Amino acid sequence: MKTESIQQIKATLATIDKRDDERVQLWQTDERSGVQQALAQWDRRIQRHEKELALFEEMQQFENNARAKGHRLIVGIDEVGRGPLAGPVVAAAVILPENFQLLGVNDSKKLSAKKRDELYGEIQNQAISIGIGMVDHNKIDEINIYQASKLAMGIALEDLCFIPDYLLIDAMKLDVRIPQESIIKGDARSISIAAASIVAKVIRDRLMEDYAKMYPGYGFENNAGYGTKEHLLGLDQQGICTIHRKTFAPIKDMC
Template sequence: MKTESIQQIKADLATINTRSDKRIYQWKKDERSGVQQALAQWERRIQRHEKELALLEEMQLFENNARAKGHRLIVGIDEVGRGPLAGPVVAAAVILPEKFQLLGINDSKKLSAKKRDELYNEIQNQAISIGIGMVDHNKIDEINIYQASKLAMGIALEDLCFIPDYLLIDAMKLDVKIPQENLIKGDARSVSIAAASIVAKVIRDRLMEDYARMFPGYGFENNAGYGTKEHLLGLEKQGICTIHRKTFAPIKDMC
């Protein structure tokens, strides 16, 4: 039998995501160093794959428990933008299908910008419905950031195409007559909340990049409005701009 080339083995390994493939056992007997290096790389990849599968399964527990109680349209809700000195707070509500499969999903803060963008596109493709809620800097100053976050979540809920029958919310309770579960650090524990976290984060970051072109000098494209050194230096040099939150320090001392 003709010996497979190392290049062909590498190409085959790139398509294998299970340890049960019989070819793995055959290649382990191959004494060529190139084959063993390829297998070592495959082993590292498969370990990452298995870890992501385990995490996805763990993060679906709250959704599965809700379905076991008879709920079908389960929505995850989260917000981003409580801490920045400028810009809106943005919330997302996401209803995922029961057979949702998307490896790598996690709390948006734990992901790179590139990974968030990739997952955002997949969530858009797979979600049953996505709702967005946004509350601007003026309203934040008027009612405070906690109430603004709650308001944004309510707007996102109303923006859905369907009325959900169960809510999974990241550390907040909404005043609606729908059964709900409030999870501390829910964006790292529930796949639906994690999806909402990613959607809200990507939308807000892109908005702040637009604002960076309108209000240069604060580094909004890099800091999304958070109080980084670049942002504080911009405030010192230029003063405040239209989208700054006037009730947030140090801005309130500059008004």
């Protein structure tokens, strides 16, 4: 039988996702270093896949528990933008289907911008409904960031196409007559809240990129309004702009 080339083996390995595949077992006896390197690379990929699969299963525990109690329209709610010196706080409410399948969903802060964008598109395709809530810098200054975050979550909830029967919220409780569960670090523990964190983060980052064109010099396209060196330097050189939060230090000392 003709020996397969290393390139052929690499191409075939790219299509294999099970460890008990007979071809893998056969290639493990191949003494060529190129084959063994290809197998090692394949094994690392499989390990990553297994880790993502295990995390995906673990992060469905809150949703599964809610379904066991008879709930069906379960929404995950999260917000982004509490810490920045400029721009709005943005919340997302996401209802995922029971058969939702998307590996890699996690706390948006743990993901690269590229990965967030990829997952954002898939979440948009698979979600039953997505609601968005946004509270601008003026309202944040008026009612404080905690209340603004809570308000944004409420707006996101009302923006859904369906009325959910159970809420999973990241470290917050809402004043609504719907059964709810506040989960500390929920964006890393619940698949629905993680999905909401990704949606909110992508939407806010894109908005801040638009603001960067309107208010250049602060690096909003890079820092999303957070107090980075570039942002603080911009404040020193040109003062505050319209979307800065005037109750946040060091902004409040510049007004």
